[in-house]
Amino acid sequence: MTVVSDVRETIAALRREVCALHEQLTRYQLVVWTAGNVSARVPGHDLLVIKPSGVDYDALTAESMVVCDLHGRVVEGEHAPSSDTEAQAYVYRHLAGVGGVVHTHSPYSVAWAARGEPIPCVTTMCADEFGGEIPIGPFAVIGDDSIGRGIVDTLRHSRSPAVLMRNHGVFTVGPTAKAAVKAAVMCEDVARSVHLARQLGEPVPIEQHHVDALYDRYQNVYGQR
Amino acid sequence: MTVVSDVRETIAALRREVCALHEQLTRYQLVVWTAGNVSARVPGHDLLVIKPSGVDYDALTAESMVVCDLHGRVVEGEHAPSSDTEAQAYVYRHLAGVGGVVHTHSPYSVAWAARGEPIPCVTTMCADEFGGEIPIGPFAVIGDDSIGRGIVDTLRHSRSPAVLMRNHGVFTVGPTAKAAVKAAVMCEDVARSVHLARQLGEPVPIEQHHVDALYDRYQNVYGQR
Amino acid sequence: MTVVSDVRETIAALRREVCALHEQLTRYQLVVWTAGNVSARVPGHDLLVIKPSGVDYDALTAESMVVCDLHGRVVEGEHAPSSDTEAQAYVYRHLAGVGGVVHTHSPYSVAWAARGEPIPCVTTMCADEFGGEIPIGPFAVIGDDSIGRGIVDTLRHSRSPAVLMRNHGVFTVGPTAKAAVKAAVMCEDVARSVHLARQLGEPVPIEQHHVDALYDRYQNVYGQR
Amino acid sequence: MTVVSDVRETIAALRREVCALHEQLTRYQLVVWTAGNVSARVPGHDLLVIKPSGVDYDALTAESMVVCDLHGRVVEGEHAPSSDTEAQAYVYRHLAGVGGVVHTHSPYSVAWAARGEPIPCVTTMCADEFGGEIPIGPFAVIGDDSIGRGIVDTLRHSRSPAVLMRNHGVFTVGPTAKAAVKAAVMCEDVARSVHLARQLGEPVPIEQHHVDALYDRYQNVYGQR
Numbered sequence: 034m035t036v037v038s039d040v041r042e043t044i045a046a047l048r049r050e051v052c053a054l055h056e057q058l059t060r061y062q063l064v065v066w067t068a069g070n071v072s073a074r075v076p077g078h079d080l081l082v083i084k085p086s087g088v089d090y091d092a093l094t095a096e097s098m099v100v101c102d103l104h105g106r107v108v109e110g111e112h113a114p115s116s117d118t119e120a121q122a123y124v125y126r127h128l129a130g131v132g133g134v135v136h137t138h139s140p141y142s143v144a145w146a147a148r149g150e151p152i153p154c155v156t157t158m159c160a161d162e163f164g165g166e167i168p169i170g171p172f173a174v175i176g177d178d179s180i181g182r183g184i185v186d187t188l189r190h191s192r193s194p195a196v197l198m199r200n201h202g203v204f205t206v207g208p209t210a211k212a213a214v215k216a217a218v219m220c221e222d223v224a225r226s227v228h229l230a231r232q233l234g235e236p237v238p239i240e241q242h243h244v245d246a247l248y249d250r251y252q253n254v255y256g257q258r
Numbered sequence: 259m260t261v262v263s264d265v266r267e268t269i270a271a272l273r274r275e276v277c278a279l280h281e282q283l284t285r286y287q288l289v290v291w292t293a294g295n296v297s298a299r300v301p302g303h304d305l306l307v308i309k310p311s312g313v314d315y316d317a318l319t320a321e322s323m324v325v326c327d328l329h330g331r332v333v334e335g336e337h338a339p340s341s342d343t344e345a346q347a348y349v350y351r352h353l354a355g356v357g358g359v360v361h362t363h364s365p366y367s368v369a370w371a372a373r374g375e376p377i378p379c380v381t382t383m384c385a386d387e388f389g390g391e392i393p394i395g396p397f398a399v400i401g402d403d404s405i406g407r408g409i410v411d412t413l414r415h416s417r418s419p420a421v422l423m424r425n426h427g428v429f430t431v432g433p434t435a436k437a438a439v440k441a442a443v444m445c446e447d448v449a450r451s452v453h454l455a456r457q458l459g460e461p462v463p464i465e466q467h468h469v470d471a472l473y474d475r476y477q478n479v480y481g482q483r
Numbered sequence: 484m485t486v487v488s489d490v491r492e493t494i495a496a497l498r499r500e501v502c503a504l505h506e507q508l509t510r511y512q513l514v515v516w517t518a519g520n521v522s523a524r525v526p527g528h529d530l531l532v533i534k535p536s537g538v539d540y541d542a543l544t545a546e547s548m549v550v551c552d553l554h555g556r557v558v559e560g561e562h563a564p565s566s567d568t569e570a571q572a573y574v575y576r577h578l579a580g581v582g583g584v585v586h587t588h589s590p591y592s593v594a595w596a597a598r599g600e601p602i603p604c605v606t607t608m609c610a611d612e613f614g615g616e617i618p619i620g621p622f623a624v625i626g627d628d629s630i631g632r633g634i635v636d637t638l639r640h641s642r643s644p645a646v647l648m649r650n651h652g653v654f655t656v657g658p659t660a661k662a663a664v665k666a667a668v669m670c671e672d673v674a675r676s677v678h679l680a681r682q683l684g685e686p687v688p689i690e691q692h693h694v695d696a697l698y699d700r701y702q703n704v705y706g707q708r
Numbered sequence: 709m710t711v712v713s714d715v716r717e718t719i720a721a722l723r724r725e726v727c728a729l730h731e732q733l734t735r736y737q738l739v740v741w742t743a744g745n746v747s748a749r750v751p752g753h754d755l756l757v758i759k760p761s762g763v764d765y766d767a768l769t770a771e772s773m774v775v776c777d778l779h780g781r782v783v784e785g786e787h788a789p790s791s792d793t794e795a796q797a798y799v800y801r802h803l804a805g806v807g808g809v810v811h812t813h814s815p816y817s818v819a820w821a822a823r824g825e826p827i828p829c830v831t832t833m834c835a836d837e838f839g840g841e842i843p844i845g846p847f848a849v850i851g852d853d854s855i856g857r858g859i860v861d862t863l864r865h866s867r868s869p870a871v872l873m874r875n876h877g878v879f880t881v882g883p884t885a886k887a888a889v890k891a892a893v894m895c896e897d898v899a900r901s902v903h904l905a906r907q908l909g910e911p912v913p914i915e916q917h918h919v920d921a922l923y924d925r926y927q928n929v930y931g932q933r
Contacts, residue, residue: 481762
């Protein structure tokens with residue numbers, strides 16, 4: 034099987050973008066060694082671009098990214114794809130609006146995940162980006178559809194672009210790979226701030242109508258139009 | 259409306275300074291992604307210079323800074339200004355001595371803010387820079403004068419150049435933008451040290467007359483004259 | 484005693500590799516000042532290559548690495564070898580499959596070690612890399628075989644490539660020096676995540692059959708073949 | 709008063725060394741903004757070389773260092789010296805073996821200092837470098853001999869090269885400025901590890917005869933001879 038020629042340029046651009054976005058994972062210390070990855074959907078095609086498995090972040094190149102179909106089978110690339118490819122492919126198959134997926138084991142998020150505890154929405158940043166609590170997905174073993182199904186089932190009942198998979202780590206989604214990376218960065222920041230707040234007492238809740246107003250403004254007004 | 263020509267140079271210099279000061283926010287890890295900003299008053303004019311909204315710190319240039327009037331309306335610049343512009347404009351309108359304002363969601367400060375708890379003055383650094391506890395401002399929604407009013411009302415009753423806005427983050431002020439950045443750096447450092455101290459017991463209080471003496475010396479003797 | 488000529492190239496390559504791997508210790512903040520080191524076995528020879536004692540990481544060169552026999556005696560090199568050389572030589576003498584050893588005082592790992600408490604296996608990363616809890620070795624004084632014996636006796640009863648020596652720090656092993664460095668990075672990451680999880684409650688256990696399945700997959704399927 | 713010509717070269721070398729050592733304070737995140745400094749005694753002369761007050765670390769040059777007599781009066785230099793100069797001068801006057809002094813507000817050390825609690829010796833690194841607990845000095849106000857006297861009185865009864873001044877920060881000493889910087893780096897590392905250990909239980913004590921043996925070996929055998 035080969036990739037048809039009219040998507041060559043799109044894929045080449047996504048290879049560069051996905052490769053470069055991994056720099057944000059190391060910059061914000063969301064990952065150690067090779068434990069974390071970014072993928073992007075190839076728009077209009079049943080394809081995704083993802084990090085190769087077990088390759089050092091410093092050694093990543095656009096060429097080493099792997100193109101897979103939405104069942105995780107390699108279509109183009111000389112490396113084995115991330116061991117999370119099947120889970121991410123499942124997400125792309127079942128959530129049409131998702132253009133990017135990120136997976137990390139960032140430490141404060143993992144702490145909440147290890148306890149199986151959602152992160153309560155007690156900061157304006159959490160309301161802005163996640164629209165409420167950051168939810169917990171099930172414990173799921175690697176090697177079949179369990180992780181992908183756990184992500185999709187959890188995110189379908191939430192405004193949050195992040196899910197904490199129990200005892201595991203974070204998966205985030207977005208309309209683009211960059212948006213998913215942003216959600217991963219924000220998730221760890223919120224996980225840390227709320228962890229710190231809880232260590233010395235109870236955070237003050239934010240009323241639901243304020244959460245809704247903050248979420249609405251941030252999604253629709255913030256940034257450049 | 260255009261900017262009159264005799265302030266051109268001042269504004270050009272402030273654009274460069276405000277742009278460069280954002281490097282301190284990332285260096286000291288006070289901000290993630292695009293969540294934090296610096297502004298400066300244009301001395302003698304009802305104008306301020308501020309970061310554009312939602313633009314990556316690595317992509318900031320002096321040219322991308324936005325000039326607004328003191329009601330937050332854009333006067334010069336091709337980008338939408340920070341979504342905190344109205345709050346900061348309110349501060350400049352009501353506190354004549356303020357030449358710079360900084361906003362961050364730095365994690366230890368947010369932890370105190372999420373509990374609605376002021377940071378007690380138990381270190382000499384806190385006495386030096388803040389002259390007492392770092393106070394808590396009200397919960398305030400974005401989109402009207404609430405945040406600006408909360409900042410001003412809180413700082414008017416305090417020697418502190420920093421206020422922790424409840425469930426939100428930090429706003430700091432100073433005679434210059436650099437002084438406000440310094441207060442933001444110091445605020446997070448104090449928030450962290452006192453957090454750590456409190457985790458394993460109770461810090462020893464500092465007597466008020468010592469706080470006063472430390473504050474007086476630091477404000478009047480420290481540094482180069 | 485001199486090194487026979489047919490291992491010259493192997494030793495030269497290991498000097499470069501061992502030297503370069505110290506960059507990972509500083510990058511992941513596993514060490515301060517000169518407190519931590521990497522060594523590698525010279526395959527097929529009773530020799531090892533190790534960091535010189537008390538030399539700054541920035542000043543390390545391939546030439547400054549020290550070649551010792553497996554009793555810790557210097558065979559080649561102008562510097563005194565790491566004060567941990569005897570302990571690491573003991574490990575190479577008694578664990579035939581070990582090709583690299585790393586020692587650090589990384590802070591979260593030291594915290595568990597200071598309490599003499601193994602790190603429970605409550606995250607998938609811990610199951611993947613360590614195959615169960617990260618065990619505690621005995622308190623052992625430097626200057627004889629105590630540390631080496633403590634490491635070997637502990638690791639023989641565990642799948643873990645890392646041992647927390649009580650009140651001291653971490654020793655990790657691997658088939659190569661790079662694998663041992665990876666284990667050191669992962670050990671601190673797990674030590675931190677589980678520390679954070681435990682601060683606010685109890686992590687959910689992972690059932691033993693899931694730990695076994697995760698370990699098996701990670702050791703046999705993950706990465707490039 | 710002028711500096712006699714035969715110490716010109718010594719002073720020039722110390723200016724470069726003291727300036728460069730500040731990079732270690734920022735590298736290990738022991739300081740924020742301008743809050744911390746290094747000084748060195750000019751051997752054989754009643755002089756010291758110290759950081760200028762309130763100057764950014766990035767802007768430090770050998771030329772901007774300030775030469776003072778051992779009462780803190782400026783002998784050479786265009787800047788005001790660190791506001792800690794009098795305290796450090798007191799240390800040089802009263803502890804003949806001290807060739808370098810460092811002051812920081814490093815966060816974990818400040819946490820112990822804010823509670824007025826010495827750091828117990830429960831790690832081999834603490835035994836190696838500090839020979840026992842890291843002691844607490846008195847609360848002392850700036851502006852007279854109180855801080856210097858507090859440092860000297862505390863260190864005279866301890867093998868530790870570091871003292872935690874109550875509610876304030878760390879002062880370390882050493883035979884050279886580099887040794888004092890090393891002690892400052894190690895002090896924060898120990899403060900952090902023991903803080904983390906204590907958060908989840910009680911560290912196992914190290915018996916005094918082991919502390920003594922570790923200290924003796926580290927002071928006399930470690931490193932290059």
